[in-house]
Amino acid sequence: MSAKGAIRQSEEARARVIDTATAIQAGNRRALARAITLIESSRSDHREDADALIEALLPRMGKAIRLGISGTPGAGKSTFIEALGKEVIAAGETIAVLAVDPSSRRSGGSILGDKTRMPELSADRRAFIRPSPAGATLGGVARRTREAAVVCEAAGYDVIVLETVGVGQSETAVADMVDCFLLLLAPGAGDELQGIKRGIMELADLIVVNKADGALLPEAGRVAADYRAALQLLRPASSAWQPEVTTCSALHGHGIVDIWQAIRRHRVALETSGMLETKRREQRRSWLWDDVHAALIDRLRRDPDSAAAMNELERQVMTGDILPSTAARKLIDKIDDEEADDR
């Protein structure tokens, strides 16, 4: 449907897309920001422009380091990303930071990515910081984040950070978009007491215990040792890289260089082993099927009758009044009828 739309797309729209693509590749920050806003829009004509824009930028993809950073509130994520970003810039590279969590606006703005949060990065031309789109579903945010990352990569940023709050909703989605997943913890933040959300430790290529300073220094070392021991029990995701656990003090800038070097080492390990390409191929594959799935469900939801039927079937399935496979068949028939109506 939106593919057909793209064909119908007016010459004027095409021209606009090409101008934007050129401006983005030329490093125009305002064009980049506008493009991400376009990607985040739910208007179908915007959607078509966004699709055309992303396709125009596709050839520029693939060079950046895609880094996922997850940390529970209180782990000092903003301070850490600010410190890491300064390190990246000091190394002569550029960095884009995209916040992922759908609930970020509601969660006390902890991830707003505004000026007050990462003052130095926000002021630096070599950094680009983008808050998470407000009021979007996780699925929506995941899809838009993938595309926003593509655009930032096309804009020439060397490091693309996808930042999530480590509460377990979006980590898996983000791990499926990045080359390297960094988990940020802090002693006394409750992580080592209540334990981190199940599944997140499994995703980590790097575990960083922040706030290794002052009174918390010894505790940070203990937490790091605990996680180091725990990781010994897990088979690495690939033979190319054994997850590492380090400590740092983002506040005082201690250990940040080592972490940046670990990220580089991880990248080299993935490249030399061929894992980087393998990983990205698989990521593109699941992106494809996620989109197919989402598009089909979206279509059902667009038609009020289908949406109502879908919600009712889902309710009956959850109460056990109908077998899921039976409900699935009824939904498929709904889609058929949808198609029929379209003609």
Add this chain to the structure above:
Amino acid sequence: MSAKGAIRQSEEARARVIDTATAIQAGNRRALARAITLIESSRSDHREDADALIEALLPRMGKAIRLGISGTPGAGKSTFIEALGKEVIAAGETIAVLAVDPSSRRSGGSILGDKTRMPELSADRRAFIRPSPAGATLGGVARRTREAAVVCEAAGYDVIVLETVGVGQSETAVADMVDCFLLLLAPGAGDELQGIKRGIMELADLIVVNKADGALLPEAGRVAADYRAALQLLRPASSAWQPEVTTCSALHGHGIVDIWQAIRRHRVALETSGMLETKRREQRRSWLWDDVHAALIDRLRRDPDSAAAMNELERQVMTGDILPSTAARKLIDKIDDEEADDR
């Protein structure tokens, strides 16, 4: 499509389904075995009979303990399930064991579920053992296993065991079908050295270190302690249950009673906290969407042109020649055309 088929279904077929359902509920083992064969069949008329049968049996669902057991080859899974099964039977209950892994036939028959593997259980009328369907894809096996479990539950088995080889392909799928997930390890089996597959420890409600006998006894205790420490770092999946780590010797029958009691305690904890219903509601929901997704993809694959186009698009996506979201839209259009052709 198969829903419409079900309506077209002949009276004779309906009668056959009702007879089979009655026989299964009466505890007729041959009828049960035939029903599972029907479920595993890929013939569309068989599929329709299977759907009708499962719907007829649906009211009988929900009482059994659904137990996932995963263990790497060498952990002594067959011996453990045999010992646990005898314990279940000694407690006056019945047990059905379904092997899940698609590759089981190829993996040296380690999971064949044949007479030689669990001699006592196989000979006992209070146990039902079913090997995994050969040559099926994981998705196919997952869907069929869900349905086979429904049928076994309708046949009145008190405990339904879904058994997988802990190599990480099917554990997540199985964890999404069971109430309780048990991970079986063995000292010296390499698990505690190379680490278990990422993500599997996260799924476990119970971790059992087998072969706690003879020379391996002290090592088994060390391994258990390691995993106990590691679990401390993970937040439990629910406040209702903190995953437990125990040791046993399936060979000598030591510790099996405790494990069976832990499984019962886990069940009680889920029930009293309301987690059991919550968990099963979510499982039914994901079963629904898994089926919807699978059905839509299956339909594409059925049409040779679409299948070819799909494979080509997937190839281009993986090589990066086309953006996944673009390929997704083209696939959706393919489905539309499919629909058009159906009319």
